[in-house]
Amino acid sequence: MTLAALSEERSLRPAAQPGDTSEAMLRLLTCGSVDDGKSTLIGRLLWDAAGVTDDQRAQIMNASHARAVNGERIDFSLLLDGLVAEREQGITIDIAWRYFETERRRFVIIDSPGHEQYTRNMATGASHADIAILLVDARHGVKRQTRRHAAICDLVGIKKVVLAVNKMDQIDWSEDRYREIEIDFRSLASNFSFAEISSIPVAALTGANVVARSDEMPWYGGPTLLEYLESVEAKTEPVDAPFRLPVQMVLRAENDFRGYAGTVTSGTIHVGDPVVDARSGLGATLQRITTMDGDLESASTGDAVTLVLDTDLDISRGAVLTETQRRPTNADVLEARLVWMSEKPFDPEAGYLLRSATDLTPVTSMSVSSLIDFETLSSTQAHGCSMNDIADCRILLGRSTALDLFSDLRLTGNFVLVNALDGATVAGGVITWVQSGAASAGENVLVLDQARLAGLCADLGDTPEDKAEYERRAQEVAILLRSAGVPVLIETDR
């Protein structure tokens, strides 16, 4: 399409009036392999759906001409790639956040990098998204990085995925090729727990099926990308979820005011309801829900409030206030799936901290049991993991903390691992299994020390590989014993 034609086409949609959007805000991620056209697709969406101001339009037109990268065309990716290095190299390094509204909906667009080395930035973006647009170049189909991105979307809890088969103009708008890619993707997606998978054939450069319906693909009867995005339901909160409020800080003020400040991560609480501190099991009655705008009768998911209880529970940051019935587990051992994001590989001897909700807990020991193979998407046995890997692991905590399963409650079931020395965030993970009592059972704990494991590990020496194998066997034995009800602590000073 020429510039002149583009200018004509721009009047397709009326300018949105801010504030009158009816649908809930949608946070959407674009991901996929490098050069599949993510930034171009989003740039095109913004351009056609009136999310670009005139000075930006002029700038982009100028810059596109200066670079002449796409011949006659406008380089829409310039709308997103805001870092100097990104513009110089023509790639996306870090995620870009864009905000725009149509008359139907308010959008937050998170554009993520496709390069493998910047996967951690993609994971950051994915964790904030309600739905993901996964791009595939119609000429090349599903690639290794496509599978990795799908796995990360699944890991961070995205339930709805749109497969956008891009560059349809490059394959003569072939329905056969499109169906082939769609089937390929649906088959790989069966490895994950996505609730809804849609697919749309598009051409970001020409705009086909992005905002305007394409004449070239009469065989496609589904919605355009924007039609889909305007009508798709954002992430839905389960009805009647159990109440959780991780305490961020204790607020004290005049007249002996003492309140627990935090954001409700799930459920609803009313004044007069009983609440429990999940770690100590101590209970109290909710007396007041205070805000600067006045007291509330109830607070629900997403509300940032301060709770005043009728009795002092002597709790602080890191505690989770919960309803009495469905409580989190006060756990000191957990299994998780995580994405490793540090350039330094996982080191069983390094000191890590587990940051969950508002708590920070020392990790006593950690072992990797398997990695996802991005060719087959199956799990393969492993003892280590390095940057951009997705690993299943077991983590033993130095003390117990209140945790949920991620599949039950996202915001009390996720965590990041922090390097205790330099503070770096090395991994982001979701809890798949928890158990309490391993470290706190006192004298009844069976300590798995070197002497007890001598026979099992008689073939192991002092190499790092052998040490890791020792750790793995110890963890396996511990898990078996724990599943039989025997509290176990692994003696890690080997």
Place this chain on the structure above:
Amino acid sequence: MTALTSHLKLLEAESIHIFREAAAQFRTPVLLYSIGKDSTVLLHLARKAFWPAKLPFPLLHVDTTWKFREMIVFRDRTVSEMGLDLIVHTNHDGASKNINPFDYAPSVYTDIMKTQALRTALDNGGFDAAFGGARRDEEASRAKERVFSFRASGHSWDPRLQRPEMWQLLNGRLGKDETVRVFPMSNWTEADIWRYITLENLEVVPLYFAEERPTVERDGQILMVDDERMPLKPGEQPVMRKVRFRTLGCYPLTAAIESEATDLESVVAETLDARVSERAGRLIDHDEAGAMEMKKREGYF
């Protein structure tokens, strides 16, 4: 109770969450207060986050000595009415050398009186975290920044080394010599700011509202003659114009716009209208696009 839309409620709750996470994790935070509309919202959100307790950190204003007089009046009144703890920092070395926006290039002046002054103030106070009112919708590189934005020693930002920031989890553990800038309003847009100010009934500096003010026109921009320090060019005479400001900074570097908007509602309407008229002014774009295409064709063929 509150008239906020569900969207603004969500943004507000997210900002409060960020304030509390930062206050709980950093030892000595400070709030960068620059008196404008974004700072007004930032301060309001901070008070909500810790109410009924007092703000657990001081405010810091870097005063270049060239701010609008009305801004300083507003600042001092706000601080005394709300009982806030305010630190004012000026680069006195620069001021004594008379580094001013008229005799020095704006970039030199800004570096010495604002950027250097801010670094010194943060170092002097030993602050490990500074709250700022920046938003991702402001500018393309800001659109890439994290909520907890880590700075190496010397306050430098390396966009290639940003920490992952997943879900609602904010990791505030600092490495050696690291400090952090915290942006609780990262996900707000300019329109959100004005809607919030309106619905929360917040007071802003009167300079945002149109009034007859003494002005001169230079290089097509209207500047306000805020005090006698402004050197007038030969034959230049201040003229009373009905103007207001869309952003506030140092008066010699901040252009006014002619406007009839004298209250919040009309300012909001004008802000939103301005966007529409920018779009409506697409005729120029058409011409430019066409002209550019012609040139390209000429070069191409």
